[in-house]
Amino acid sequence: MRKPQRRGGTMAMEKSSSKYRTQFWYVAMASFLLWLVLLYLFSSSAKTVHNHERLFRQENIIDLPVENVPQNNESDEAPVVVSEDISVDNSTLPVSVDSSSVDQMSEDKKVVADLVEELEKERVENEKKRVENEKKRADSGIISGRSSRARRGHRESRKARSSGRVEADKKRVRRNDEEETKVENSDQENHQSSDKEPNFFESKNYVEPKKEQVDDNDEDFEDKKGKESENDGSDNDLQGDNTSEEVSQPKTQRNYASNNITSKAKNRVDSKRNQPKKDQNVTLRPIETRRNDPCKGKYVYMHEVPSLFNEELLKNCWTLSRWTDMCELTSNFGLGPRLPNVEGVSGWYATNQFTLEVIFHNRMKQYKCLTKNSSLASAVYVPYYPGLDLMRFLWGPFPSMRDAAALDLMKWLRESREWKRMNGRDHFMVAGRTTWDFMRTPENESDWGNRLMILPEVRNMTMLLIESSPWNYHGFAVPYPTYFHPSTYAEIIQWQMRMRRINRRYLFSFVGAPRPNLGDSIRTEIMDQCKASKRKCKLLECVSGSQKCYKPDQIMKFFLSSTFCLQPPGDSYTRRSTFDSILAGCIPVFFHPGSAYAQYIWHLPKDVGKYSVFIPKKNVKEGKVSIENVLSRIPRTRVFAMREQVIRLIPRLMYFNPWSKSEDTGRFEDAFDVAVEGVLQRVEGLRKRIEEGNEEIFDFPEKYSWKYNVFGNVEKHEWDSYFNRP
Numbered sequence: 224m225r226k227p228q229r230r231g232g233t234m235a236m237e238k239s240s241s242k243y244r245t246q247f248w249y250v251a252m253a254s255f256l257l258w259l260v261l262l263y264l265f266s267s268s269a270k271t272v273h274n275h276e277r278l279f280r281q282e283n284i285i286d287l288p289v290e291n292v293p294q295n296n297e298s299d300e301a302p303v304v305v306s307e308d309i310s311v312d313n314s315t316l317p318v319s320v321d322s323s324s325v326d327q328m329s330e331d332k333k334v335v336a337d338l339v340e341e342l343e344k345e346r347v348e349n350e351k352k353r354v355e356n357e358k359k360r361a362d363s364g365i366i367s368g369r370s371s372r373a374r375r376g377h378r379e380s381r382k383a384r385s386s387g388r389v390e391a392d393k394k395r396v397r398r399n400d401e402e403e404t405k406v407e408n409s410d411q412e413n414h415q416s417s418d419k420e421p422n423f424f425e426s427k428n429y430v431e432p433k434k435e436q437v438d439d440n441d442e443d444f445e446d447k448k449g450k451e452s453e454n455d456g457s458d459n460d461l462q463g464d465n466t467s468e469e470v471s472q473p474k475t476q477r478n479y480a481s482n483n484i485t486s487k488a489k490n491r492v493d494s495k496r497n498q499p500k501k502d503q504n505v506t507l508r509p510i511e512t513r514r515n516d517p518c519k520g521k522y523v524y525m526h527e528v529p530s531l532f533n534e535e536l537l538k539n540c541w542t543l544s545r546w547t548d549m550c551e552l553t554s555n556f557g558l559g560p561r562l563p564n565v566e567g568v569s570g571w572y573a574t575n576q577f578t579l580e581v582i583f584h585n586r587m588k589q590y591k592c593l594t595k596n597s598s599l600a601s602a603v604y605v606p607y608y609p610g611l612d613l614m615r616f617l618w619g620p621f622p623s624m625r626d627a628a629a630l631d632l633m634k635w636l637r638e639s640r641e642w643k644r645m646n647g648r649d650h651f652m653v654a655g656r657t658t659w660d661f662m663r664t665p666e667n668e669s670d671w672g673n674r675l676m677i678l679p680e681v682r683n684m685t686m687l688l689i690e691s692s693p694w695n696y697h698g699f700a701v702p703y704p705t706y707f708h709p710s711t712y713a714e715i716i717q718w719q720m721r722m723r724r725i726n727r728r729y730l731f732s733f734v735g736a737p738r739p740n741l742g743d744s745i746r747t748e749i750m751d752q753c754k755a756s757k758r759k760c761k762l763l764e765c766v767s768g769s770q771k772c773y774k775p776d777q778i779m780k781f782f783l784s785s786t787f788c789l790q791p792p793g794d795s796y797t798r799r800s801t802f803d804s805i806l807a808g809c810i811p812v813f814f815h816p817g818s819a820y821a822q823y824i825w826h827l828p829k830d831v832g833k834y835s836v837f838i839p840k841k842n843v844k845e846g847k848v849s850i851e852n853v854l855s856r857i858p859r860t861r862v863f864a865m866r867e868q869v870i871r872l873i874p875r876l877m878y879f880n881p882w883s884k885s886e887d888t889g890r891f892e893d894a895f896d897v898a899v900e901g902v903l904q905r906v907e908g909l910r911k912r913i914e915e916g917n918e919e920i921f922d923f924p925e926k927y928s929w930k931y932n933v934f935g936n937v938e939k940h941e942w943d944s945y946f947n948r949p
Contacts, residue, residue, distance in 0.1 A: 507645060507910050510598045518592035521903060524600035524641065525587055532607045532632055533584065536615075543614050547575075553611075556881040557581030558708050565779060566725075568718045570709040570880065573775055576799050579655035579689060579704050580608045585881035586895040597641045602899075602906050603650045605684075607632055610655040613673055622663070625673035633680040645913065647683040648920070649906045657690035657795050658698050685902050690797040693821055693929030693946050696921055699901065700822035702876045702894045703799040705806050706775045710880040712889035715873075722808030722870050725783055730759040731812065731854055732785035734778060734800055736766060738793060745791050745814060745843045749850070753789075756851045761785060782807035786862065787836065787854050792818055802876050810865050812854070814840040816942045821929040825901035826875050826894060829933075834868040840945075 512519050536543070540550040552559045557579075558572040565571050574582075584606045587593065594600055609629065616624045636642050642650065654661065654675075661675035675681055682697050691698035709715050733753050738744035753760035763781050765772035772778065778800075782788055788804035789812045796817035804811055813819055813835055820831050828834060836857070842848040874891040892900075912920055927937040929946055 507913055509601050510596075512599065518594075520601055520907070521592040521900075522594045522600045523587070523590060523592060523602050523604055523899065523903075524594055524597040525604045525606060526636070526639070526641070528606060528632065528635065532612070532628060536608050536611045537581070543611055545618070549575075549611075549614075553578055553581055556585040558880070562706065562775060565707075565776065566718070566721045566783075568707075568714055568721065570714050571706050571775070572708055574704045574706055574708070576689065576703050577610050577614065577655045579701070579878075580610055580653045581655075582704060582878050582881060583653040583687075583895060583898075584608075586878065586893075589881060589884070590899070591885050600641075601649070602902050603641050605632075605636065605650055605652040607652055608655075609652070609661065609675055613656070613660060613675075617660075617672070622668050622670075622673070625663075626675075629673060629675045629678065633678055636680060645906075645910065647680055648909050648913070650683075651685035651687060651902045651906075652681070653687045653701070655689060655704075657797070658686075658688050658692045658695065659690075659795060661688075662692070685905055687898055687902070689799075690795055691822060693817055694926045694948065696925050696928055699825070699905075699932075700797070701898045702823060702826055702878075703797075703802050705799075705802050705877050706779070707806055707877055708880045709877075709888070710883040711887045712891065715888065715891055719870050719873060722873070723867075725808065727784055727786045727809075729761045729785045730756075731787040731789055731850065732761040732763070732781050732809075733789040733791075734763040734765065734772065734781055735791075735793065735798075736764065736772075741794075743840075743844070744793075745840055746793070748843050748846070749789055749791055752850050759851055759855075778803060779807055782809045785809050786866075787812050789850070790814075790818055791840075797822055805869055805876055806873055808866060808870050808873075810835065810862070810869055812836045812838060812850070814838055814843060816945055817929075821933055821942070821946070824932050826897050827872070828868070834865055834872060 509522065537553055540553050543549040543553075552573070552575040554560065555572060557574075559574045559578065560572065562571040562573055587604055587606070597603065612628050613625055619625075636647065636650070658676055660672040662677060663670045663672045663674050664677070665674065676686065676692075676695070676698065684697060686698045687701045688698060689700065689703050691700040707718065709718070731753075733749055735746060737746045737750060739747065750762060750764065753762045761781060761784065763771060763778075782804045785804075786809065788800070788807075788809040790798055790801045790804070791814050792798075796815060798818070801811055801819060811819070811834075814837075816837070819827060819835070820837075831837065836854065838848060838850065838853055843850070874893055875897050876894055878895055879888055879893045909920060923931050923937045926948065930937050930940060930942075934940065
C-alpha cells in the first residue's frame with residue numbers, strides 16, 4: 224500500500240515543477256516582448272530628436288545679403304521674406320516639419336542665391352566694360368583725368384547700388400508684411416464663404432491677376448530696354464558724375480519687379496486654387512470636327528445617369544404593374560416575347576407600347592454618332608424611364624412618390640457640366656406614355672400622373688412622347704412601338720412587297736371599344752355605321768372578356784384585310800392602332816387633326832392627303848356624313864397611290880431591332896433615326912436664337928405651338944376650332 228502512495232507523491236511533485244517551468248517561460252516571454260516595445264520606443268524617439276536637430280542646423284538658416292539694414296520695430300516683428308516661388312523643392316527638409324515653413328525657407332534661400340548670382344554676374348560684366356573703355360581711351364589719347372573721374376564715379380555707383388539694395392530690401396520687407404496680412408484676410412474670407420453656394424459665373428479673381436502680370440511684364444520690359452539704351456551710350460555717359468546712378472538704377476528696379484512678379488504669381492495660384500472649378504471654355508456650340516466627318520453636327524452624348532433611373536427599374540420589373548407581367552414585356556431589349564412569323568416574314572414581337580423608353584435607350588447605344596466626349600455633341604440624351612417609374616405609383620395613395628425620382632434626376636442634371644452649356648436646351652428625353660400622364664398641377668395633388676412635364680428643367684429640354692400636348696413648347700410626339708422590329712434590309716423589303724400584293728376584302732374596318740362616358744366621342748356612331756355596312760366593314764369590338772384585341776396576330780389580320788382603317792380619338796387624341804394599321808398597309812382615316820397631323824410632324828408628310836383621309840368629327844357626330852359613301856367615292860388610282868405612300872412610310876414609323884447594325888438595314892431610317900434628326904434640328908434652331916441674343920427663345924404664344932410646328936406660323940387656320948382651349 225505504501226508504494227502506490229509514494230508513486231502518487233512523486234507524480235504530484237513532477238506536476239508542480241512542470242507548472243512552475245511553464246509559468247517561468249510565460250514570464251520570460253512577456254519580459255522579452257516588453258523589452259522589444261521599449262527598444263522600439265527608444266529608437267523612434269531618437270529619430271524624432273534627430274529630425275528636430277536637422278531642422279535647426281546652420282545649413283537651413285538663410286542669411287540675407289543686406290548691408291547696413293537699420294533695425295526697426297517692423298523688421299523685428301515680421302520675418303524678412305525676399306520672394307516666393309511657385310514651384311518649391313523641399314526634399315532636403317525633414318518630413319515632420321510644417322510644410323508651409325519649409326516651403327518658405329527653401330523659397331527664400333533659392334531667391335537669395337539667385338540674387339547673389341545675378342549681382343556677381345553684373346559686377347563682372349561692368350568690370351569688363353570698364354577695362355575695355357580704359358583701353359579705348361588710352362589708344363585715342365584720352366587724358367588720365369577722365370579715367371580717374373570714371374573710377375571715382377564707379378565708386379560712387381557702388382555706394383548708390385548698396386544704398387539702392389538697402390532701400391529695395393526695406394520695400395520688400397514692408398511689401399511682404401502687407402502681403403501676409405492680405406493672405407491672412409483672404410484665408411479668413413475664403414473660410415467664411417466656404418459654406419456659401421459658389422457662383423460659377425464670377426471670374427474677377429481669375430482676370431485681375433492676369434492684368435497685374437501684364438503690368439509687371441511691361442515694367443520689366445521697360446527696365447530692360449532702358450538698360451540696353453544706357454549700355455549702348457556708355458562712352459558718352461562717362462563724362463558726367465551722375466551716370467553711375469543712372470546705370471545702376473535699372474538693376475534695382477528689375478530685382479524689385481522680379482520679386483514682385485514671383486509674389487504675385489504665388490498669390491494668383493492661390494486665388495485660382497480657391498476658386499470654384501469651372502470650365503472657362505464652355506460655349507454654346509460643340510467643337511468643330513473635320514469637314515468630311517460623316518457625323519458632323521450629328522454627335523449625341525448620352526448621360527451616365529445613376530442606375531436608379533433605368534436599370535434598377537428593369538431589375539425590379541415585378542413592381543412596375545399589378546396586372547401585367549412587365550418582366551416578360553421588357554425582355555429582348557424592350558421588344559417583349561418573340562412571335563411567330565407573320566406572312567412568312569420574321570422579326571415580330573409582342574411589344575407593349577409603354578416600353579418605348581427602353582427600346583429607345585437600347586437603340587441609342589447602337590447610334591453610329593454616339594460620342595463619349597460631350598464637347599463634340601450637338602445634343603445630349605438622358606436615359607431615364609419616366610413611364611416605367613410612374614407606373615409603379617400611378618394607382619398608389621401617395622402622389623408625392625410619383626414625383627420623387629423625377630425631382631432627384633433634375634437635381635442631378637443641374638449639377639452636370641453638360642447642363643450648364645445651354646441650361647438644358649440641348650438635352651432630350653423619351654417617355655413611353657402620353658403627355659397627359661406627366662402634367663399633374665400642384666393645385667390638384669390627388670389628380671392623375673406626376674408633374675414631370677411642368678418642371679422648369681424639363682420645359683427647357685425636348686421631350687419625346689407617344690402623344691404630345693398641342694399647347695406645349697417642349698413636347699414632341701414619336702410613333703408608338705409596333706409589333707414588327709426587323710433586323711435586316713431583306714426583312715423590310717420582303718414585308719413591303721407582301722403588303723403590295725395582298726388581297727383586301729373589306730373597304731374599311733375598326734378595332735376598338737366604345738367610349739360611352741366621353742360625351743364628345745364618336746366611337747359609338749362609327750361602330751353603328753360599321754355594323755350597318757356588313758359587307759364592306761369589318762368590326763372587332765373590344766369589350767370586356769374579349770381576348771382578340773390583345774393578340775397581335777388577330778389585330779394584324781383585321782388590318783391586312785382592309786383598304787381603310789378608321790382611327791377615331793379614344794381616351795386621348797392618338798392611338799397605337801394608327802401605326803399597326805399603317806404597318807399592315809391600311810390607309811388611315813382620321814377624324815381629328817390632333818390624332819396624327821399635329822402630332823408626328825417629323826415622321827409624317829406635310830401633305831396629309833397623300834397618305835390619309837380626313838373626315839371632320841363634327842359631321843360624324845351629327846350624322847351628316849356616311850363613312851362608307853366618302854370612302855367609296857375615292858378613285859381607285861388614288862387609292863393605289865395612297866397605299867403606296869403608306870407602304871413607303873412603314874420603315875419611318877417602326878423601330879428596328881436595337882441590336883441590328885446600320886449596314887444591315889441599308890438606306891432605311893426607322894422612327895428612332897427620324898426622331899434624333901428632329902431633335903438635332905430643333906436644338907440647332909434654339910442655339911442660333913441664343914447666339915443672336917434674342918431675349919425670348921420662342922416668338923409665339925405657347926398655346927399656338929401646334930400651329931407653329933405644323934405650318935411654321937400662327938395665322939388663322941381651319942383647324943383652330945379643334946384646339947381652342949376652354
